[in-house]
Amino acid sequence: xxxxxxxxxxxxxxxxxxxxxxxxxxxxxxxxxxxxxxxxxxxxxxxxxxxxxxxxxxxxxxxxxxxxxxxxxxxxxxxxxxxxxxxxxxxxxxxxxxxxxxxxxxxxxxxxxxxxxxxxxxxxxxxxxxxxxxxxxxxxxxxxxxxxxxxxxxxxxxxxxxxxxxxxxxxxxxxxxxxxxxxxxxxxxxxxxxxxxxxxxxxxxxxxxxxxxxxxxxxxxxxxxxxxxxxxxxxxxxxxxxxxxxxxxxxxxxxxxxxxxxxxxxxxxxxxxxxxxxxxxxxxxxxxxxxxxxxxxxxxxxxxxxxxxxxxxxxxxxxxxxxxxxxxxxxxxxxxxxxxxxxxxxxxxxxxxxxxxxxxxxxxxxxxxxxxxxxxxxxxxxxxxxxxxxxxxxxxxxxxxxxxxxxxxxxxxxxxxxxxxxxxxxxxxxxxxxxxxxxxxxxxxxxxxxxxxxxxxxxxxxxxxxxxxxxxxxxxxxxxxxxxxxxxxxxxxxxxxxxxxxxxxxxxxxxxxxxxxxxxxxxxxxxxxxxxxxxxxxxxxxxxxxxxxxxxxxxxxxxxxxxxxxxxxxxxxxxxxxxxxxxxxxxxxxxxxxxxxxxxxx
Numbered sequence: 001x002x003x004x005x006x007x008x009x010x011x012x013x014x015x016x017x018x019x020x021x022x023x024x025x026x027x028x029x030x031x032x033x034x035x036x037x038x039x040x041x042x043x044x045x046x047x048x049x050x051x052x053x054x055x056x057x058x059x060x061x062x063x064x065x066x067x068x069x070x071x072x073x074x075x076x077x078x079x080x081x082x083x084x085x086x087x088x089x090x091x092x093x094x095x096x097x098x099x100x101x102x103x104x105x106x107x108x109x110x111x112x113x114x115x116x117x118x119x120x121x122x123x124x125x126x127x128x129x130x131x132x133x134x135x136x137x138x139x140x141x142x143x144x145x146x147x148x149x150x151x152x153x154x155x156x157x158x159x160x161x162x163x164x165x166x167x168x169x170x171x172x173x174x175x176x177x178x179x180x181x182x183x184x185x186x187x188x189x190x191x192x193x194x195x196x197x198x199x200x201x202x203x204x205x206x207x208x209x210x211x212x213x214x215x216x217x218x219x220x221x222x223x224x225x226x227x228x229x230x231x232x233x234x235x236x237x238x239x240x241x242x243x244x245x246x247x248x249x250x251x252x253x254x255x256x257x258x259x260x261x262x263x264x265x266x267x268x269x270x271x272x273x274x275x276x277x278x279x280x281x282x283x284x285x286x287x288x289x290x291x292x293x294x295x296x297x298x299x300x301x302x303x304x305x306x307x308x309x310x311x312x313x314x315x316x317x318x319x320x321x322x323x324x325x326x327x328x329x330x331x332x333x334x335x336x337x338x339x340x341x342x343x344x345x346x347x348x349x350x351x352x353x354x355x356x357x358x359x360x361x362x363x364x365x366x367x368x369x370x371x372x373x374x375x376x377x378x379x380x381x382x383x384x385x386x387x388x389x390x391x392x393x394x395x396x397x398x399x400x401x402x403x404x405x406x407x408x409x410x411x412x413x414x415x416x417x418x419x420x421x422x423x424x425x426x427x428x429x430x431x432x433x434x435x436x437x438x439x440x441x442x443x444x445x446x447x448x449x450x451x452x453x454x455x456x457x458x459x460x461x462x463x464x465x466x467x468x469x470x471x472x473x474x475x476x477x478x479x480x481x482x483x484x485x486x487x488x489x490x491x492x493x494x495x496x497x498x499x500x501x502x503x504x505x506x507x508x509x510x511x512x513x514x515x516x517x518x519x520x521x522x523x524x525x526x527x528x529x530x531x532x533x534x535x536x537x538x539x540x541x542x543x544x545x546x547x548x549x550x551x552x553x554x555x556x557x558x559x560x561x562x563x564x565x566x567x568x569x570x571x572x573x574x575x576x577x578x579x580x581x582x583x584x585x586x587x588x589x590x591x592x593x594x595x596x597x598x599x600x601x602x
Contacts, residue, residue, distance in 0.1 A: 016358065017043045020350040025054045026075045031066065050079035053086045069096050076103050085109035085135075094122025101126040109135040111162075120147040128154045139164035139196075145182035152186025157572070160192040167197040167222040176225055180204025184211035189572075194219040196250065201225045202232060209239055214545070216241040221248050347373045355384040356405045361396065380409035383416045399426050406433050415439035415465075424452020431456035441467040441492075450477045458484045469494035469527075475513035482517020490523040497528040497553040507556060511535025515542030525550040527581075532556045533563055540570060547572040552579050 017040060021033050034044035043049065053075045055068060068091040076083060076099065083104040088096075092115030100107070107130050112118060120143055127133065133155040139162055152158065163179060180200040183193070184207035191214055198220075205226055208215070218240045220226055226246050228236060236243055347370060351363050364374035373379065383405045385398060398421045406413060406429065413434040418426075422445030430437070437460050442448060453473055457463070463485040469492060481488065493510060511531040514524070515538035522545055529551075536557055539546070549567070551557055554577045559567060567574055 019353050023350040023353045047080040047082050051082050051084045087111040089113040093117045097122050097126045101129040111137040114140045120144050123147050124150040127151050135160040137162035145178035148182040149186045162194040165197040176201050177204030184208045192217040197222040219244040220246050221250050377410040377412050381412050381414050385418050417441040419443045423447045427456040431459040439465040444470045450474050453477050454480045465490040467492035475509035478513035479517045492525040494527040507532050508535030512538050515539045521546050523548040528553040550575040551577050
């Protein structure tokens with residue numbers, strides 16, 4: 001297909017449109033994508049598009065011609081309470097943060113970067129409404145230790161905190177460990193802590209090590225008041241699995257402090273000739289990522305009139321003069337756009353949300369520029385081979401397609417999902433070429449046997465996340481997993497409920513294998529497993545770090561008396577055998593356990 005060929009964007013199926021648009025930020029969706037055509041606008045209004053809100057910007061607010069605060073509120077409204085993750089840079093205020101908290105009680109991740117207008121009081125009032133928060137970043141903001149204490153007390157599930165600052169060795173001595181002490185006193189469940197540029201001393205660090213007993217990722221880069229020598233260094237190395245020392249390189253840090261103007265308090269990055277060193281090119285320049293033209297021309301927010309149904313901002317105070325073709329003449333459904341005009345980095349960003357089948361069978365066939373992007377190894381760090389299971393109705397060979405995707409990754413594959421069609425040969429093909437694999441999900445892959453699985457898993461020592469749902473593997477395979485994958489933190493071993501077996505040795509084969517070989521597990525899902533109380537007790541004994549345990553449909557487990565008390569005290573997130581299966585991907589599916597290789601779906 002030639003680059004000059006045209007395609008009507010409105011012809012994309014709604015599910016494909018949604019999948020690719022999810023990679024765009026809020027600004028791009030509201031100001032560009034939803035104005036392309038009516039079908040795109042319908043997709044952009046769906047609440048599922050707003051589970052994650054990212055409002056990243058260059059920080060130079062003078063060049064922005066719209067109100068980011070109003071835009072953010074509109075995005076939160078569209079989520080209809082389903083917001084799970086939000087990133088805000090530069091423009092956040094106490095009122096905005098409180099608006100988000102009031103509308104998003106299920107929020108799990110909050111990033112506030114260079115939000116200097118947000119105060120301690122504003123954060124304290126908001127976080128008490130966000131009890132499910134697990135991931136918090138407050139970088140280059142002015143929050144005190146008292147504020148962090150409120151965060152710790154209000155958010156018991158907090159496991160990740162990023163508190164990055166500009167390096168200051170001369171910070172007031174009696175205040176250097178203020179934040180560190182607050183963290184130590186109120187956040188005992190932390191697993192990941194980034195303190196880049198923090199002023200803490202060895203005293204504060206010792207307090208954190210003493211109190212945050214589950215901490216395994218600690219970033220102390222540019223913490224120049226820390227002196228990691230001799231015994232103290234040995235203590236940190238022994239306790240912390242992933243340790244970044246004060247003098248380590250910050251080249252891979254997303255908010256790199258070396259670009260910050262440390263002589264001012266605004267935290268805005270330097271600007272060189274319109275090029276933003278922190279964020280790349282100027283997104284409000286004359287080139288529009290969605291079409292090559294300036295889509296902002298002649299759009300009038302003063303009267304609240306919404307040409308294509310964009311957000312209506314009553315607080316907007318600027319009326320933009322026409323600098324190019326009017327929007328109303330560019331957004332008709334029947335008008336075509338040249339897909340090849342999209343910049344490669346944007347194309348890669350949005351296509352990255354498609355599954356492997358969609359990329360190989362559809363996206364790469366759109367035009368030559370899209371094909372070039374689809375051949376880049378970075379597109380294949382994750383391979384998702386999800387399908388409906390009706391292999392006979394498909395016009396292509398999924399195993400060949402999967403091998404081709406693995407080849408394209410050139411050894412960079414870190415995550416792969418396979419449904420229905422996995423075999424011993426395919427699994428070993430993947431293992432031989434993907435030694436850096438971190439996540440492996442095998443679902444309804446009945447042809448994979450113990451021998452083939454064991455041969456493959458010993459080649460994957462970095463596996464951290466493993467799912468083996470509705471597969472036919474024994475406890476012996478699980479033992480090899482535990483012995484070969486010391487970094488394994490998450491195991492999902494879901495089965496079809498079958499209460500007919502009542503032999504302790506047989507029922508608990510898998511549970512005992514887990515207990516004996518996987519001491520580092522944090523998350524364990526045993527939906528529909530036939531284990532008994534004997535197996536559950538063994539798991540509690542052998543997996544001391546376990547904090548998430550799913551026993552739904554485990555009908556042979558009797559959670560009463562001392563065992564119930566033990567589970568409640570030990571497990572942070574416990575799902576009982578009789579709990580609702582709503583939200584579980586296999587909760588309402590019935591599997592025919594009398595599997596026939598000729599009937600390769602259900």
